[in-house]
Structure formats: C-alpha cells, structure tokens
Amino acid sequence: MAGGAHFDVVVVGGGLSGIGAACHLTRETPERSYVVLEGRDAIGGTWDLFRYPGIRSDSDMYTLGYSFRPWTDSKAIAPGPAILNYVRETAREFGVDRHIRFGHHVKSAAWDSARALWTVTATTEADGKTVEFTCNFLFMCSGYYDYDGGHLPAFPDAASFGGRIVHPQSWPADLDYVGKRIVVIGSGATAVTLVPELAKTAAHVTMLQRSPTYIVSRPSEDAFANRMRRRLPAQLAYGVTRWRNVLLGMFFYNLARRKPERVKAGIIGLARQALGPDYDVATHFTPRYKPWDQRLCLVPDGDLFTALKSGAASIVTDQIERFTSTGIALRSGATLAADIIVAATGLKLKLLGGLDVMVDGKTVDFAKTLSYKGMMISNVPNFAVSFGYTNASWTLKSDLTAAYVCRLLNHMKRHNYTKCTPLRNDPSVTEEPFLDFTSGYVQRAIALFPRQGSKKPWRLYQNYVRDLLMMRWGKLADGTMAFTRHPRG
Structure with a gap:
C-alpha cells in the first residue's frame, strides 16, 4: 500500500x-x-459523464x-457543455x-479518535x-447516484430486439440515429x-411512458437576468436574479403543496x-400524483410541445408487454x-459512492443514523456530505453546506x-425518511440512506431561506454539535 499525504481537508468528488x-x-x-480526490480523469462530474444528445440543466443557471x-451566459436553461x-x-x-x-x-x-x-x-x-x-476533516461531494450505470429494468425478451x-x-x-x-x-x-x-434528425421519436409527468415550459433565456446584466455590475446583477428566482421557486413549491389541485389544473x-384542444392531454399529460410529489420536468421554450405538434415526435401512454x-x-x-430503443429509465442511487466508513473500528450503518442539518451524520466526527435540494437547484444547498463547513x-x-460530532442526544426526536419523493429512483434505494429527524437540527426543510438563516447565522454550539480538544491538541 502506497503512502499518500496528510491534508487538513480531503474533498471527495470533482x-x-x-x-x-x-x-x-x-x-x-x-x-x-x-x-x-476524483475517480474519473476530468473535472465536471455529471456534466462530464453524461454525453447524451441535448443534455442541459433542469434548473435555471442563476440558482444552479x-x-x-x-x-453570464444569456441562456438560463443551459446546455451541458456550457455548464x-x-x-x-x-x-x-x-x-x-x-x-x-x-x-x-x-x-x-x-x-x-486517538489520533483525531x-x-x-x-x-x-x-x-x-x-x-x-x-486528514482532519472529510468532505464527501460525490453526489448520490451510481456513476457505473443507470437503472435498467429487465425487459421481457429484450435479447430478441434486432436494433x-x-x-x-x-x-x-x-x-447514428439520423433517419x-x-x-x-x-x-x-x-x-x-x-x-x-432526437426528433430534429430522426425519422420519428416516440416517448413511451407508463404514466405522465408534470411538464412545464420555461424560456431558455431569462429576460429579467439579461436586463439586469446590462444595467448592473455582474455580481450584483447575478445576486438580484438569483434571489428573485429562489423566491419565485419557493412560492411556486409552497403553493403546489398548499393547493395541489389548483397548481395541477x-x-x-x-x-x-x-x-391545442384536440390533443389528448388527459391521457398523456395528467399525472396521478400531486405536483412536487416528484420533481417537475422543465422544457426550454416548449421544445417538447413543438416536436409533438410538428409530428416529429409522439407520446404513447401504455405498458410494455415484451x-x-x-x-x-x-x-x-x-x-x-423501432430501430433504436433508449431506456431513459432513471438513475441508481449510491450513497457516498459506495464508501465504507468506520469510526474507531466499527462500521457505520448509515441507515441507522440521522442527518444533521442535511449535511453531517449523527455520531460521525469531522465528516460532512454535500446533498442538494430536491425541490430547487442542487447548488443552492451544496453552497450553503460548503460555507457551513468552512465556518465550522x-x-x-x-x-x-x-473534533466536532453531531450527537443524537434528544430522545424525543423520531425518525422519518431522508427524502419524501415518490420517484422510483428514490424509493429503490432510500432505505440505505440516513434518516431525518422530526425536528431541527435533524429535520430537512427543503427551504433555502430557512437553511440560510440556520447555516450562516445559527449557533454552531447548538447543544447537538459536540466540540472536543485532542489531549495533544
């Protein structure tokens, strides 16, 4: 085993x-x-790994x-290479x-612990x-899905397909998918x-779905952001647009949770x-679940709707027999x-990239831990994990987490x-699932994840403003976080 080096902080994931x-x-x-420490040979993570046609952000870049x-790019919904x-x-x-x-x-x-x-x-x-x-502190920034492969169901008779x-x-x-x-x-x-x-050059593209998803069109360019950038210094214009989009996103999410039927309609x-009035929206665009029980899908400039109206693409809502x-x-x-079948069937979650963690010789079973402020783990010292939001841009929470780690x-x-350790010292805290999404990729793996608690600082609020107040100005010594000095420290 080769010797490495010592660092104050090891960050996992580039x-x-x-x-x-x-x-x-x-x-x-x-x-x-x-x-x-980055497992691949390039910076970028998801944005370097995924190479499928049209890859782009599903959040606006002023919050992502x-x-x-x-x-500073004019496009708010940006293509993958630009990100x-x-x-x-x-x-x-x-x-x-x-x-x-x-x-x-x-x-x-x-x-x-003897060496801290x-x-x-x-x-x-x-x-x-x-x-x-x-290292003195370990910061996991490896995301939460499996880079080795996505979720691929065992389709009946898949081997018989000639394409x-x-x-x-x-x-x-x-x-080659042209024609x-x-x-x-x-x-x-x-x-x-x-x-x-794909519909731009394919003979025809059919989206086959078991059930519909909420799909919302949004301009690829943010006129407000572009106007602010012309009138204000870059960082100020960015900050104004960022806060505007954060607040609009929070408003829409909260409205969807309070009045789901109104938002659904x-x-x-x-x-x-x-x-148009002749399209079967009831079959193909009316989900069975409430808005934000799963993540909404964003389409820039209504490009999916345009492809459907042109006839270059179609949607079929049905189930696969074989x-x-x-x-x-x-x-x-x-x-x-079909000549080509694309199985856009989702991701596989993989906690901490499959990392094995031990504390003083004992293996940590993360399914039996609680998540502290959505970023640290109960009874695991000097250890932080970067998890983003499910109802907003990933980076909003990862930015808060990184700033909190620096503050800590x-x-x-x-x-x-x-040494700093979040201690599970309140017996009145009850456990809840880490995420309350009904999406398949979440439900397939959520049992392996840490739990969240019924109240702060163990509860995940999925609320940027609340997290900002807690993580930027809240007490570090909050009665849950225990600080200790090494005898030789």
Whole structure:
C-alpha cells in the first residue's frame, strides 16, 4: 500500500459540488491544506459523464450556478457543455485545479479518535495501486447516484430486439440515429430532453411512458437576468436574479403543496394551451400524483410541445408487454416499431459512492443514523456530505453546506478544537425518511440512506431561506454539535 499525504481537508468528488467546496475552502479557509480526490480523469462530474444528445440543466443557471461566481451566459436553461465549461473555468479561476488528483477511486475511510484523524483509502485508475491519505476533516461531494450505470429494468425478451438498446448514462459515441425510428422509454427529465433533440434528425421519436409527468415550459433565456446584466455590475446583477428566482421557486413549491389541485389544473392547462384542444392531454399529460410529489420536468421554450405538434415526435401512454425483433409490444395490444430503443429509465442511487466508513473500528450503518442539518451524520466526527435540494437547484444547498463547513473549521481553529460530532442526544426526536419523493429512483434505494429527524437540527426543510438563516447565522454550539480538544491538541 502506497503512502499518500496528510491534508487538513480531503474533498471527495470533482463535480459541481466538489469544485464548489474547494472554492469555498480556498476563499474562506486559505490557511488550510486540502486535496480533491476524483475517480474519473476530468473535472465536471455529471456534466462530464453524461454525453447524451441535448443534455442541459433542469434548473435555471442563476440558482444552479455558484453563489460566488456569476453565470453570464444569456441562456438560463443551459446546455451541458456550457455548464461543464463553467465548472472548469471556476476551478481554474480559484486555483482549485492544482489541488485535484484524478483517477483516485475512494473506497474507505476510517476515523481514529486517538489520533483525531481520518485515514482515506483509494485505488488509482492508472495502476490499480492502493494509496492512503490522512486528514482532519472529510468532505464527501460525490453526489448520490451510481456513476457505473443507470437503472435498467429487465425487459421481457429484450435479447430478441434486432436494433440497439442504449441507456442515456452510457450513450454510445458511435450511435447514428439520423433517419431512424426511436422509442424513448421514460417520462422524466432525461426523456423530455432527449425526445425533442432526437426528433430534429430522426425519422420519428416516440416517448413511451407508463404514466405522465408534470411538464412545464420555461424560456431558455431569462429576460429579467439579461436586463439586469446590462444595467448592473455582474455580481450584483447575478445576486438580484438569483434571489428573485429562489423566491419565485419557493412560492411556486409552497403553493403546489398548499393547493395541489389548483397548481395541477394550471400546469395541465398550460400543456393543453401549448398542444391545442384536440390533443389528448388527459391521457398523456395528467399525472396521478400531486405536483412536487416528484420533481417537475422543465422544457426550454416548449421544445417538447413543438416536436409533438410538428409530428416529429409522439407520446404513447401504455405498458410494455415484451420486446420483439422489430420493436415493442404493448399491454394494449399495440406495437411500436423501432430501430433504436433508449431506456431513459432513471438513475441508481449510491450513497457516498459506495464508501465504507468506520469510526474507531466499527462500521457505520448509515441507515441507522440521522442527518444533521442535511449535511453531517449523527455520531460521525469531522465528516460532512454535500446533498442538494430536491425541490430547487442542487447548488443552492451544496453552497450553503460548503460555507457551513468552512465556518465550522474556522470556529474549531479559533478554539483549538480537533473534533466536532453531531450527537443524537434528544430522545424525543423520531425518525422519518431522508427524502419524501415518490420517484422510483428514490424509493429503490432510500432505505440505505440516513434518516431525518422530526425536528431541527435533524429535520430537512427543503427551504433555502430557512437553511440560510440556520447555516450562516445559527449557533454552531447548538447543544447537538459536540466540540472536543485532542489531549495533544
């Protein structure tokens, strides 16, 4: 086993969250040493991994972007390559790229209270060797889904299909879909992104869904943001637009939870308006669940509706009976002819990238822990996890988390603390699921995740303003977080 090095902080993951965390460390704790361990050979995480046609953000970039670096592109709903470039430019601007070690797959982490240190074990992509790093604080920014592959159901008779079956997470670089008949299985964010893009050159694209999803059209450019950028300095214009979009998003989400039928009627009415009175909106655009029981799908400039109206694409709401040599046979008795089948069937969640964690020789079973402020784990010292929001942009919460970690580290340095641990010391706190989404990808894996508690600081509020007040100005020594000094500290 090769020896690594010691750092004050080890950040795991070089995607949107990890680069953001490293920038916060650079800006707010400049005296601390850190390293970013990235399993792949490039910065960008999701935005470098996913290469399917039309990949783009499903949130506006004024909230998906970093709080400290303005998004200056005219498009608010941005294509994937533009987002990847933004992340890479941010890493260069703040010197984070000099702290990244690529091709390091982090496998395990062990905390030793006697030394007040984490030992992080990784294997290197280049030669498969095992290397160890030690650190005072471990910051996991690896996201929450499996990079090795997406969710692919066992479709009956799939082997009989004569064409190609692909998953968007592993999009083949050599796939020629021009002039081909394509069936996209799914109705989530990936499917509604793929369909209008493929329809530009395919013979025809069919979106096959078991049940409808709430789909909302939004302009790809934010006229308010572009106007602010012309009139105000870049950071001020960005801040104004960011707060406007945060508050509008919170208003809409809260309205959907308070008056779901009203919001449901409004969303379906907009779809009917976009598609015309003769389109079967009741079948294809009327979900069985309430708005925000699952994440809403965003389509820029109504591109999906345009593809449907032009005839280049269509939606079929039905269930798969089996695959055939030429396509898909449906439960209704209908068939769909296809040259290519795209299984946009979702992600697989993978907590902490599959990391094995031990504290003083005992394996941590995360399913039996509570999440502290949505970012730390009960009874696990000097350990933070970056989780984004489910009802808003991921980066809003990951930014707050990174800033809180820096605040925590600075507090520990000022008071000569070597250890901070959220203690589960309130017996009145009851457990609840970490996420209350009904989406399949969440339900398939949520039992493996930490739980949330019935009240703060263990409760997840999915509310940016509330989290901002708590994490930026709330007490660090709140009666739950225990600070200790190492005997030799």
